[in-house]
Amino acid sequence: MNKENFNQSIDNIDLPLEKLLAREKAAMSQAKKMRKFGRTTKHSMLIACGLCITLFGSGFVSSGMAAVLSNIPLIGPIYTEFRDIATDKIEKDQLATVIEKQDSHDGLTMTVKEAAYDGGRLIVTVAYSGEKALSLKEENVGYNYVTINGEEFKVAIGSGTQRPINSKTTIEQHQFTLAKYNEYGDKIEVAVHGKDLFGYKGKWGVSFPLEKIKGEIHEFYPNVKTKNVNEVYTLTADKVTFSPLSTRIDVTVDYPAELDENDRWKWFDFSVVDNNGNVYDRLKLQAGMAGNYGHHMVLALPPMDTIPKSLTLKPADINSERYREDIKELELVVPLQKTK
Amino acid sequence: MDIANLVQKAKKGNDEAFEQLISSVRPKLYRTAYSYVRNEQDALDIYQETIYKAYISLKMLKKPESFQSWITKILVFKAIDFIRKESRHFSTDDEKIFAELISNENVDYIAHSMDLSEAFKFLDPKYKTIILLRYYHDLSIKEIAAIMNYPEGTVKSQLHRVQKELRPILKEGYIYE
Structure with a gap:
Protein backbone atom coordinates (compact mmCIF):
# COMPACT_ATOMS: atom_id res chain seq x y z
CA MET A 1 0.00 0.00 0.00
CA ASN A 2 1.59 3.33 -0.92
CA LYS A 3 0.76 6.90 -1.75
CA GLU A 4 -0.25 6.07 -5.30
CA ASN A 5 -2.59 3.34 -4.10
CA PHE A 6 -4.08 5.70 -1.53
CA ASN A 7 -4.69 8.34 -4.17
CA GLN A 8 -6.12 5.71 -6.46
CA SER A 9 -8.60 4.72 -3.77
CA ILE A 10 -9.81 8.32 -3.63
CA ASP A 11 -9.88 8.65 -7.41
CA ASN A 12 -11.99 5.51 -7.57
CA ILE A 13 -14.85 7.37 -5.91
CA ASP A 14 -17.62 7.71 -8.47
CA LEU A 15 -18.29 11.17 -9.79
CA PRO A 16 -22.03 11.92 -10.14
CA LEU A 17 -21.43 14.44 -12.90
CA GLU A 18 -25.00 15.49 -13.60
CA LYS A 19 -25.72 16.02 -9.92
CA LEU A 20 -22.54 18.02 -9.51
CA LEU A 21 -23.43 20.27 -12.42
CA ALA A 22 -26.90 20.78 -10.97
CA ARG A 23 -25.46 21.69 -7.58
CA GLU A 24 -23.06 24.13 -9.17
CA LYS A 25 -25.92 25.86 -10.95
CA ALA A 26 -27.94 25.98 -7.74
CA ALA A 27 -25.02 27.42 -5.79
CA MET A 28 -24.35 30.14 -8.36
CA SER A 29 -28.02 30.97 -8.60
CA GLN A 30 -28.30 31.29 -4.84
CA ALA A 31 -25.20 33.45 -4.72
CA LYS A 32 -26.58 35.76 -7.36
CA LYS A 33 -29.82 36.15 -5.43
CA MET A 34 -27.86 37.20 -2.38
CA ARG A 35 -25.85 39.63 -4.44
CA LYS A 36 -29.04 41.17 -5.83
CA PHE A 37 -30.59 41.33 -2.37
CA GLY A 38 -27.56 43.15 -0.96
CA ARG A 39 -27.56 45.76 -3.69
CA THR A 40 -31.28 46.37 -3.37
CA THR A 41 -30.95 46.89 0.36
CA LYS A 42 -28.19 49.39 -0.11
CA HIS A 43 -29.99 51.48 -2.67
CA SER A 44 -33.29 51.60 -0.83
CA MET A 45 -31.72 52.83 2.38
CA LEU A 46 -29.65 55.44 0.58
CA ILE A 47 -32.82 56.83 -0.88
CA ALA A 48 -34.88 56.60 2.29
CA CYS A 49 -32.48 57.62 5.00
CA GLY A 50 -28.89 58.28 4.15
CA LEU A 51 -28.10 58.73 7.82
CA CYS A 52 -27.63 55.30 9.40
CA ILE A 53 -24.48 54.05 7.82
CA THR A 54 -22.45 51.20 9.18
CA LEU A 55 -19.62 49.40 7.51
CA PHE A 56 -21.13 46.10 6.47
CA GLY A 57 -18.97 45.07 3.60
CA SER A 58 -19.40 41.89 1.68
CA GLY A 59 -17.52 40.07 -1.00
CA PHE A 60 -19.54 41.62 -3.75
CA VAL A 61 -19.50 45.26 -2.64
CA SER A 62 -16.56 47.14 -4.06
CA SER A 63 -13.93 48.23 -1.62
CA GLY A 64 -14.38 51.66 -0.14
CA MET A 65 -18.15 51.55 -0.49
CA ALA A 66 -20.12 51.20 2.72
CA ALA A 67 -23.36 49.28 2.65
CA VAL A 68 -26.23 50.53 4.81
CA LEU A 69 -27.93 48.80 7.70
CA SER A 70 -31.36 47.87 6.62
CA ASN A 71 -34.60 47.17 8.37
CA ILE A 72 -35.19 44.32 5.96
CA PRO A 73 -34.65 41.06 7.84
CA LEU A 74 -31.56 39.16 6.80
CA ILE A 75 -33.39 35.92 6.29
CA GLY A 76 -32.71 33.45 3.55
CA PRO A 77 -29.04 33.47 2.68
CA ILE A 78 -27.84 34.16 6.23
CA TYR A 79 -30.01 31.56 7.90
CA THR A 80 -29.18 29.01 5.26
CA GLU A 81 -25.53 29.42 6.13
CA PHE A 82 -26.20 28.53 9.76
CA ARG A 83 -28.17 25.35 9.08
CA ASP A 84 -30.45 25.42 12.09
CA ILE A 85 -33.24 22.84 12.25
CA ALA A 86 -35.74 25.68 11.83
CA THR A 87 -33.93 27.43 8.97
CA ASP A 88 -36.41 26.48 6.26
CA LYS A 89 -39.42 27.35 8.38
CA ILE A 90 -38.01 30.69 9.48
CA GLU A 91 -37.24 31.58 5.89
CA LYS A 92 -40.55 30.39 4.47
CA ASP A 93 -42.85 31.91 7.09
CA GLN A 94 -40.65 34.90 7.97
CA LEU A 95 -40.75 34.05 11.63
CA ALA A 96 -37.82 36.15 12.79
CA THR A 97 -38.40 39.48 14.49
CA VAL A 98 -36.25 42.32 13.23
CA ILE A 99 -34.37 43.87 16.15
CA GLU A 100 -31.70 46.13 14.60
CA LYS A 101 -30.37 47.46 17.89
CA GLN A 102 -26.72 48.16 18.41
CA ASP A 103 -24.06 49.13 20.87
CA SER A 104 -21.14 50.91 19.27
CA HIS A 105 -17.99 52.26 20.88
CA ASP A 106 -14.21 52.01 20.83
CA GLY A 107 -14.19 50.98 17.20
CA LEU A 108 -16.53 47.98 17.42
CA THR A 109 -20.25 47.80 16.73
CA MET A 110 -22.39 44.97 17.99
CA THR A 111 -25.76 44.83 16.27
CA VAL A 112 -28.52 42.39 17.12
CA LYS A 113 -30.12 41.81 13.72
CA GLU A 114 -32.95 39.37 14.36
CA ALA A 115 -34.35 37.01 16.92
CA ALA A 116 -36.97 34.28 17.12
CA TYR A 117 -38.57 32.63 20.17
CA ASP A 118 -41.35 30.08 20.50
CA GLY A 119 -41.27 29.23 24.20
CA GLY A 120 -38.89 26.31 23.75
CA ARG A 121 -36.20 27.72 21.47
CA LEU A 122 -34.45 31.03 21.12
CA ILE A 123 -32.39 32.07 18.10
CA VAL A 124 -30.49 35.35 18.04
CA THR A 125 -28.43 36.68 15.15
CA VAL A 126 -25.72 39.26 15.88
CA ALA A 127 -23.41 41.17 13.57
CA TYR A 128 -20.05 42.54 14.65
CA SER A 129 -18.23 45.14 12.59
CA GLY A 130 -15.02 46.94 13.43
CA GLU A 131 -13.10 49.94 12.16
CA LYS A 132 -10.13 47.62 11.80
CA ALA A 133 -9.90 43.93 11.07
CA LEU A 134 -11.45 41.64 13.68
CA SER A 135 -8.97 39.44 15.44
CA LEU A 136 -10.05 35.80 15.49
CA LYS A 137 -7.13 34.61 17.59
CA GLU A 138 -8.25 32.64 20.58
CA GLU A 139 -6.67 35.02 23.05
CA ASN A 140 -8.34 38.06 21.47
CA VAL A 141 -11.78 36.89 20.47
CA GLY A 142 -13.30 37.53 23.92
CA TYR A 143 -16.57 36.06 25.04
CA ASN A 144 -20.23 36.76 24.84
CA TYR A 145 -23.38 35.38 26.36
CA VAL A 146 -27.13 35.78 26.24
CA THR A 147 -29.55 36.34 29.13
CA ILE A 148 -33.30 36.08 29.47
CA ASN A 149 -34.99 38.44 31.92
CA GLY A 150 -31.59 39.49 33.24
CA GLU A 151 -30.39 35.99 34.07
CA GLU A 152 -28.39 33.27 32.41
CA PHE A 153 -30.75 30.46 31.57
CA LYS A 154 -30.51 26.70 31.47
CA VAL A 155 -30.33 25.07 28.11
CA ALA A 156 -30.60 21.51 26.90
CA ILE A 157 -28.98 22.32 23.57
CA GLY A 158 -27.03 25.41 22.66
CA SER A 159 -24.51 26.56 20.07
CA GLY A 160 -22.96 29.68 18.65
CA THR A 161 -21.63 29.79 15.13
CA GLN A 162 -19.81 32.58 13.32
CA ARG A 163 -19.65 33.35 9.63
CA PRO A 164 -17.14 36.02 8.63
CA ILE A 165 -18.36 38.37 5.93
CA ASN A 166 -14.99 40.05 5.49
CA SER A 167 -12.01 40.90 7.67
CA LYS A 168 -13.96 43.61 9.54
CA THR A 169 -17.35 41.98 9.83
CA THR A 170 -18.68 38.71 11.12
CA ILE A 171 -22.15 37.37 11.77
CA GLU A 172 -22.86 35.12 14.71
CA GLN A 173 -25.95 33.08 15.43
CA HIS A 174 -26.89 31.72 18.85
CA GLN A 175 -29.30 28.80 18.91
CA PHE A 176 -30.78 27.58 22.19
CA THR A 177 -33.23 24.86 23.14
CA LEU A 178 -34.33 25.66 26.68
CA ALA A 179 -34.04 22.98 29.35
CA LYS A 180 -37.59 23.57 30.48
CA TYR A 181 -40.16 24.20 27.81
CA ASN A 182 -42.05 27.51 28.12
CA GLU A 183 -40.30 28.39 31.37
CA TYR A 184 -40.41 32.08 30.51
CA GLY A 185 -43.83 32.44 28.99
CA ASP A 186 -44.98 34.59 26.13
CA LYS A 187 -42.82 37.69 26.54
CA ILE A 188 -39.16 37.85 27.46
CA GLU A 189 -36.44 40.42 27.76
CA VAL A 190 -33.33 39.21 25.92
CA ALA A 191 -29.87 40.67 26.26
CA VAL A 192 -26.65 39.91 24.39
CA HIS A 193 -23.50 40.71 26.32
CA GLY A 194 -19.95 40.84 25.08
CA LYS A 195 -16.57 41.58 26.61
CA ASP A 196 -13.19 42.26 24.97
CA LEU A 197 -14.39 41.13 21.58
CA PHE A 198 -12.21 40.43 18.55
CA GLY A 199 -9.27 42.40 19.84
CA TYR A 200 -11.35 45.39 20.98
CA LYS A 201 -11.32 46.11 24.72
CA GLY A 202 -14.53 46.91 26.53
CA LYS A 203 -18.03 45.69 27.19
CA TRP A 204 -20.96 45.68 24.81
CA GLY A 205 -24.60 44.98 25.49
CA VAL A 206 -27.86 45.04 23.61
CA SER A 207 -31.21 44.25 25.20
CA PHE A 208 -34.61 43.97 23.59
CA PRO A 209 -38.08 42.61 24.29
CA LEU A 210 -39.20 39.56 22.37
CA GLU A 211 -42.57 37.91 22.05
CA LYS A 212 -43.31 34.30 21.38
CA ILE A 213 -43.99 33.52 17.73
CA LYS A 214 -47.69 33.29 17.09
CA GLY A 215 -48.29 29.80 15.88
CA GLU A 216 -49.90 26.51 16.75
CA ILE A 217 -48.44 24.45 19.53
CA HIS A 218 -49.42 20.81 19.99
CA GLU A 219 -48.43 18.79 23.03
CA PHE A 220 -48.56 15.03 23.43
CA TYR A 221 -47.91 12.95 26.55
CA PRO A 222 -47.41 9.45 25.21
CA ASN A 223 -45.77 8.03 28.33
CA VAL A 224 -44.40 4.97 26.57
CA LYS A 225 -41.30 3.20 27.75
CA THR A 226 -38.95 0.46 26.74
CA LYS A 227 -36.44 -1.67 28.53
CA ASN A 228 -33.08 -3.06 27.54
CA VAL A 229 -32.65 -6.78 27.80
CA ASN A 230 -29.89 -6.32 30.35
CA GLU A 231 -32.20 -4.05 32.36
CA VAL A 232 -29.66 -1.29 32.70
CA TYR A 233 -31.29 1.46 30.64
CA THR A 234 -34.94 2.36 30.28
CA LEU A 235 -36.22 5.05 27.95
CA THR A 236 -39.53 6.82 28.47
CA ALA A 237 -40.97 9.29 25.99
CA ASP A 238 -42.61 11.80 28.34
CA LYS A 239 -43.68 14.54 26.01
CA VAL A 240 -43.66 15.57 22.38
CA THR A 241 -44.16 19.26 21.56
CA PHE A 242 -44.79 20.62 18.08
CA SER A 243 -44.01 24.34 17.95
CA PRO A 244 -42.95 26.84 15.26
CA LEU A 245 -39.22 26.39 15.80
CA SER A 246 -38.92 22.69 16.56
CA THR A 247 -40.43 19.31 17.22
CA ARG A 248 -39.27 18.56 20.74
CA ILE A 249 -39.16 15.13 22.35
CA ASP A 250 -38.49 14.93 26.11
CA VAL A 251 -37.09 11.53 27.05
CA THR A 252 -36.39 10.19 30.52
CA VAL A 253 -33.42 7.85 30.63
CA ASP A 254 -33.33 5.64 33.70
CA TYR A 255 -30.15 3.88 34.74
CA PRO A 256 -28.46 2.86 38.00
CA ALA A 257 -27.47 5.86 40.10
CA GLU A 258 -23.88 4.71 40.41
CA LEU A 259 -23.33 5.49 36.72
CA ASP A 260 -23.70 9.20 37.53
CA GLU A 261 -20.36 9.03 39.24
CA ASN A 262 -17.74 10.20 36.77
CA ASP A 263 -20.48 10.38 34.13
CA ARG A 264 -20.27 6.73 33.17
CA TRP A 265 -23.78 6.68 31.75
CA LYS A 266 -24.17 6.23 27.99
CA TRP A 267 -25.13 9.11 25.73
CA PHE A 268 -26.93 7.23 22.98
CA ASP A 269 -26.81 8.51 19.44
CA PHE A 270 -30.36 8.87 18.19
CA SER A 271 -32.12 8.90 14.88
CA VAL A 272 -35.88 9.36 14.63
CA VAL A 273 -38.20 7.99 11.95
CA ASP A 274 -41.83 8.95 11.48
CA ASN A 275 -44.60 6.63 10.28
CA ASN A 276 -44.05 7.86 6.70
CA GLY A 277 -40.45 6.72 6.74
CA ASN A 278 -38.93 10.21 7.02
CA VAL A 279 -35.62 9.97 8.82
CA TYR A 280 -34.40 12.67 11.17
CA ASP A 281 -30.70 12.51 11.98
CA ARG A 282 -27.48 14.49 11.47
CA LEU A 283 -28.47 18.04 10.65
CA LYS A 284 -32.15 17.28 11.18
CA LEU A 285 -31.74 16.26 14.79
CA GLN A 286 -30.17 17.98 17.77
CA ALA A 287 -29.76 16.27 21.11
CA GLY A 288 -28.93 17.53 24.56
CA MET A 289 -29.42 16.96 28.27
CA ALA A 290 -31.60 19.09 30.51
CA GLY A 291 -30.30 19.12 34.05
CA ASN A 292 -27.35 17.26 35.42
CA TYR A 293 -26.19 13.87 34.23
CA GLY A 294 -28.04 11.90 31.60
CA HIS A 295 -31.53 11.44 32.94
CA HIS A 296 -33.45 13.97 30.91
CA MET A 297 -32.65 13.96 27.23
CA VAL A 298 -34.13 16.46 24.79
CA LEU A 299 -34.29 15.68 21.10
CA ALA A 300 -35.05 18.59 18.77
CA LEU A 301 -36.22 17.91 15.23
CA PRO A 302 -37.26 20.45 12.58
CA PRO A 303 -40.72 21.96 13.02
CA MET A 304 -43.44 20.04 11.21
CA ASP A 305 -46.51 21.44 9.52
CA THR A 306 -48.22 18.05 9.58
CA ILE A 307 -48.12 15.97 12.73
CA PRO A 308 -47.22 12.35 11.96
CA LYS A 309 -49.05 9.45 13.53
CA SER A 310 -45.97 8.25 15.31
CA LEU A 311 -42.27 8.81 15.80
CA THR A 312 -39.84 5.96 16.39
CA LEU A 313 -36.77 6.71 18.48
CA LYS A 314 -33.79 4.62 17.40
CA PRO A 315 -30.84 4.83 19.76
CA ALA A 316 -27.43 3.59 18.74
CA ASP A 317 -24.06 3.16 20.32
CA ILE A 318 -20.48 2.67 19.12
CA ASN A 319 -19.57 -1.00 19.42
CA SER A 320 -16.20 -2.50 20.23
CA GLU A 321 -15.21 -2.42 16.55
CA ARG A 322 -15.92 1.31 16.40
CA TYR A 323 -19.00 0.92 14.23
CA ARG A 324 -22.29 2.64 14.99
CA GLU A 325 -24.75 -0.06 15.97
CA ASP A 326 -28.49 0.28 16.54
CA ILE A 327 -29.76 -0.94 19.89
CA LYS A 328 -32.93 -2.72 18.83
CA GLU A 329 -34.04 -3.43 22.38
CA LEU A 330 -34.23 0.30 23.10
CA GLU A 331 -36.22 1.32 20.04
CA LEU A 332 -39.31 3.17 21.10
CA VAL A 333 -42.43 3.83 19.03
CA VAL A 334 -44.09 7.02 20.22
CA PRO A 335 -47.74 7.27 19.15
CA LEU A 336 -49.11 10.78 18.61
CA GLN A 337 -52.82 10.46 18.88
CA LYS A 338 -53.99 11.74 22.21
CA THR A 339 -53.50 15.21 23.56
CA LYS A 340 -53.65 16.25 27.19
CA MET B 1 -5.98 26.41 -18.86
CA SER B 91 -18.09 24.81 16.85
CA THR B 92 -14.68 25.79 18.14
CA ASP B 93 -11.43 25.90 16.32
CA ASP B 94 -8.22 25.61 18.23
CA GLU B 95 -5.06 23.64 18.23
CA LYS B 96 -5.86 21.75 21.42
CA ILE B 97 -8.71 19.95 19.70
CA PHE B 98 -6.44 19.09 16.79
CA ALA B 99 -3.91 17.56 19.14
CA GLU B 100 -6.53 15.61 21.06
CA LEU B 101 -7.98 14.19 17.90
CA ILE B 102 -4.73 12.57 16.93
CA SER B 103 -4.76 10.51 20.08
CA ASN B 104 -2.73 7.40 20.64
CA GLU B 105 -5.91 5.41 20.26
CA ASN B 106 -6.57 6.60 16.73
CA VAL B 107 -3.00 6.22 15.53
CA ASP B 108 -2.63 2.72 17.02
CA TYR B 109 -5.78 1.62 15.25
CA ILE B 110 -4.44 2.86 11.94
CA ALA B 111 -1.09 1.18 12.47
CA HIS B 112 -2.73 -2.18 12.98
CA SER B 113 -4.92 -1.85 9.95
CA MET B 114 -3.54 -3.49 6.83
CA ASP B 115 -5.18 -1.09 4.43
CA LEU B 116 -4.60 2.66 4.57
CA SER B 117 -7.65 3.53 2.53
CA GLU B 118 -9.78 1.36 4.81
CA ALA B 119 -8.21 2.82 7.95
CA PHE B 120 -8.61 6.30 6.50
CA LYS B 121 -12.37 5.97 6.73
CA PHE B 122 -12.20 5.88 10.50
CA LEU B 123 -9.86 8.81 10.91
CA ASP B 124 -11.07 11.93 12.65
CA PRO B 125 -11.90 14.76 10.21
CA LYS B 126 -8.94 16.96 11.09
CA TYR B 127 -6.64 13.99 10.74
CA LYS B 128 -8.18 13.10 7.40
CA THR B 129 -7.58 16.66 6.31
CA ILE B 130 -3.85 16.56 6.80
CA ILE B 131 -3.57 13.23 4.97
CA LEU B 132 -5.74 14.42 2.08
CA LEU B 133 -3.98 17.73 1.69
CA ARG B 134 -0.54 16.13 1.79
CA TYR B 135 -1.05 13.03 -0.33
CA TYR B 136 -4.08 13.64 -2.48
CA HIS B 137 -3.71 17.35 -3.12
CA ASP B 138 0.12 17.28 -3.01
CA LEU B 139 0.35 20.41 -0.90
CA SER B 140 3.50 21.41 0.92
CA ILE B 141 3.75 21.72 4.69
CA LYS B 142 3.71 25.47 4.27
CA GLU B 143 0.54 25.37 2.20
CA ILE B 144 -1.15 23.00 4.66
CA ALA B 145 -0.18 25.25 7.55
CA ALA B 146 -1.70 28.24 5.74
CA ILE B 147 -4.92 26.37 5.06
CA MET B 148 -5.29 24.94 8.56
CA ASN B 149 -4.05 28.10 10.23
CA TYR B 150 -1.53 26.18 12.32
CA PRO B 151 2.20 26.79 12.76
CA GLU B 152 4.28 24.86 10.25
CA GLY B 153 6.00 23.06 13.09
CA THR B 154 2.70 21.66 14.33
CA VAL B 155 1.76 20.36 10.90
CA LYS B 156 5.18 18.87 10.41
CA SER B 157 5.31 17.10 13.74
CA GLN B 158 1.80 15.68 13.40
CA LEU B 159 2.50 14.50 9.88
CA HIS B 160 5.79 12.96 10.95
CA ARG B 161 4.07 11.12 13.75
CA VAL B 162 1.43 9.78 11.40
CA GLN B 163 3.98 8.65 8.86
CA LYS B 164 6.07 6.94 11.49
CA GLU B 165 3.10 4.95 12.67
CA LEU B 166 1.93 4.20 9.16
CA ARG B 167 5.33 3.16 7.84
CA PRO B 168 4.49 -0.56 7.62
CA ILE B 169 1.48 0.34 5.51
CA LEU B 170 2.92 3.08 3.32
CA LYS B 171 6.13 1.16 2.42
CA GLU B 172 6.97 2.36 -1.09
CA GLY B 173 6.67 5.98 -1.93
CA TYR B 174 7.19 6.96 1.69
CA ILE B 175 8.62 10.43 1.88
CA TYR B 176 10.57 11.65 4.86
CA GLU B 177 9.67 15.25 5.72
Missing part, protein backbone atom coordinates in the same frame (compact mmCIF):
# COMPACT_ATOMS: atom_id res chain seq x y z
CA ASP B 2 -4.74 29.74 -17.55
CA ILE B 3 -6.14 29.75 -14.02
CA ALA B 4 -5.03 33.26 -13.14
CA ASN B 5 -6.64 34.66 -16.26
CA LEU B 6 -9.90 32.84 -15.58
CA VAL B 7 -9.93 34.10 -12.00
CA GLN B 8 -9.52 37.68 -13.17
CA LYS B 9 -12.41 37.27 -15.58
CA ALA B 10 -14.61 35.56 -13.01
CA LYS B 11 -13.91 38.36 -10.52
CA LYS B 12 -15.39 40.77 -13.01
CA GLY B 13 -18.58 38.73 -13.19
CA ASN B 14 -17.82 36.37 -16.04
CA ASP B 15 -19.82 33.28 -15.06
CA GLU B 16 -18.42 31.19 -17.87
CA ALA B 17 -14.94 31.79 -16.54
CA PHE B 18 -16.10 30.78 -13.08
CA GLU B 19 -17.63 27.59 -14.45
CA GLN B 20 -14.37 26.73 -16.19
CA LEU B 21 -12.52 27.26 -12.94
CA ILE B 22 -14.87 24.92 -11.16
CA SER B 23 -14.59 22.28 -13.86
CA SER B 24 -10.81 22.28 -13.36
CA VAL B 25 -11.20 21.30 -9.70
CA ARG B 26 -14.50 19.45 -9.77
CA PRO B 27 -13.30 15.83 -9.49
CA LYS B 28 -10.80 16.41 -6.70
CA LEU B 29 -13.09 18.71 -4.82
CA TYR B 30 -16.03 16.32 -4.80
CA ARG B 31 -13.90 13.30 -3.99
CA THR B 32 -12.31 15.14 -1.11
CA ALA B 33 -15.76 15.97 0.25
CA TYR B 34 -16.83 12.35 -0.15
CA SER B 35 -13.73 11.19 1.74
CA TYR B 36 -15.02 12.96 4.82
CA VAL B 37 -18.63 11.90 4.87
CA ARG B 38 -18.67 8.67 2.81
CA ASN B 39 -22.06 9.26 1.25
CA GLU B 40 -23.09 11.03 -1.92
CA GLN B 41 -25.84 13.26 -0.53
CA ASP B 42 -23.74 14.85 2.20
CA ALA B 43 -20.78 15.18 -0.15
CA LEU B 44 -22.98 17.01 -2.65
CA ASP B 45 -24.25 19.34 0.09
CA ILE B 46 -20.72 20.20 1.16
CA TYR B 47 -19.73 20.64 -2.48
CA GLN B 48 -22.62 23.01 -3.16
CA GLU B 49 -21.85 25.11 -0.10
CA THR B 50 -18.24 25.34 -1.24
CA ILE B 51 -19.20 26.54 -4.71
CA TYR B 52 -21.57 29.10 -3.19
CA LYS B 53 -18.91 30.41 -0.83
CA ALA B 54 -16.30 30.51 -3.60
CA TYR B 55 -18.63 32.46 -5.86
CA ILE B 56 -19.46 35.14 -3.31
CA SER B 57 -15.95 35.54 -1.98
CA LEU B 58 -13.83 35.17 -5.13
CA LYS B 59 -13.11 38.88 -5.12
CA MET B 60 -11.19 38.41 -1.89
CA LEU B 61 -8.75 35.96 -3.49
CA LYS B 62 -5.49 37.88 -3.60
CA LYS B 63 -3.41 35.36 -5.54
CA PRO B 64 -5.37 34.12 -8.55
CA GLU B 65 -2.81 31.39 -9.23
CA SER B 66 -3.66 29.89 -5.82
CA PHE B 67 -7.28 29.29 -6.77
CA GLN B 68 -7.07 25.52 -6.31
CA SER B 69 -5.65 25.57 -2.80
CA TRP B 70 -7.97 28.46 -1.90
CA ILE B 71 -11.13 26.59 -2.86
CA THR B 72 -9.78 23.39 -1.30
CA LYS B 73 -9.44 25.28 1.97
CA ILE B 74 -13.06 26.39 1.77
CA LEU B 75 -14.19 22.85 1.19
CA VAL B 76 -12.08 21.36 3.94
CA PHE B 77 -13.49 23.72 6.53
CA LYS B 78 -17.03 23.20 5.26
CA ALA B 79 -16.53 19.45 5.62
CA ILE B 80 -15.10 19.70 9.12
CA ASP B 81 -17.87 22.08 10.15
CA PHE B 82 -20.46 19.74 8.68
CA ILE B 83 -19.12 16.80 10.65
CA ARG B 84 -18.99 18.83 13.83
CA LYS B 85 -22.59 19.89 13.43
CA GLU B 86 -23.54 16.33 12.71
CA SER B 87 -21.82 15.22 15.88
CA ARG B 88 -23.68 17.88 17.85
CA HIS B 89 -20.45 19.40 19.03
CA PHE B 90 -20.19 23.11 19.46
